[in-house]
Amino acid sequence: MTKTIMLVDDSPTILMSMGAILGRAGYNVAKAASGEEALRELQGGQKPALIITDLNMGSMNGIELIRRLRQTPTTRFTPIIMLTTESAMDKRQEARSAGATGWIVKPVQPTDLLAVVKQMVPGA
């Protein structure tokens, strides 16, 4: 069965490019342009095997999104990777405390991204 990966980013370029890379690797990709949209999708029944989210987004940043997702039973244990241009160690620590599973700094090589995804979503 094809695994779904949810991409959350306010950049259409990132949604398109990362979506294409993951889609080409055989994953089903659900896209959300904001934290709020991601929450709506998840409440609507979307069950991703992995969530990849940006950090700096409009009204709800990635760390806040992670906090909300960790409070939701259906996504409490879903792996969540931060994909961001942010590289500050204190932010990483904050994300980790919020419940992030990993941290990837943009720009990321497609092969590196896929290696991480494969590790997070085995058997896909």
Next chain:
Amino acid sequence: MGWLSRLVNGWWRQQGPQGDDTPEPEPVVMIVAPPEPDNLVELNPPGGRIHRIHPATMALVEEMSSYAEFVEVMQRHLHNVCNETQDAAENILGQALDVEGSVSDLVRHVSTTMQSDQFVEAAETLQISVDAGRGIISDLIHQHHTTQREIRDSISTMHMLSDKMKSHLREIEDIRRYTDLLAINARIRIAGLGSNTGLEVIAEEIRELSSNTGALAQNLRSELGEMDRLISEDLLARVTGQELADEARARDLQDSFESLSNHMSMLSRMQEELLTEVHLRGEAVRDPLNTLCGSIQFQDVARQQLEQVGRALNMISDHFVALSNAIIHDDAPPDSSIATCLSNILENYVMEQQRAAHVGGASAAAPRIELF
């Protein structure tokens, strides 16, 4: 030019000394209400204090205030750059994905066509026809050889019959010679009996019978010879010639079918190779497309850097406005200095390369991927 500087400058033009040797203007005295002449600027600071502001200072204040407009223009440019790179990135990605879609469609179409029931059935039918043709030719060649053998057997039989007929002819020749001898003996005896016995006629009849038999035998021998010649030379030559021609044609047909069969195998092999190649090429498109998708992230990185530049410009602009207000409206001076602004800008950077560029150093080697 703002209303304040217009007032101050107007006053200076009316009151100040004229000519090239214009000395440095004296500080302007501004008073609170009542503002009697037009060339005085009314300010309304708390406590109604009187300000002395040099016109050059006013010009600088005006200049500082105009930074907001400058920054607004720059912000629009930055916004344009962000939008244009965004559109370009989306177009590039869209076109690349279209190309990928077309290649995938082509691969799918080629695969479907070459593996379709119709195509496979046609190839199998052709192969069956070729095999059937080869079988029929083989049967025909076998049948031809049988016929040739039968014709040769018939010719041998005819030779044998001819030999038998020649043997019978020899017997007829013997009978003719005996009849001849009988006729001579009859004539000798009849001559001994004298003439007019009537037996001369019988002797003559016997001689004529012998002569006719001899002529008939001669004709038969001659016709048998002709028949032998026809069988031995003409018919056998024709049969041999036909056999050689038929064998040559059969070989040609066999070669044609062999060639057809080889070409069928070659086509089948080429079809498999083409299918493999099409799949490989289709796969090969993925790597450069993945690289392109990875590279296009530059737009998002650049956008965030430009947004950061915009925020820094706003910060400087706000700082200048605060300074202007402090001078004109006697507001409190800005809380922060430019150095503080720079420090804030540094704190708000997102990317390591921005921090490195700010302080003019090298980026810290933090891991780009970290799993917690």
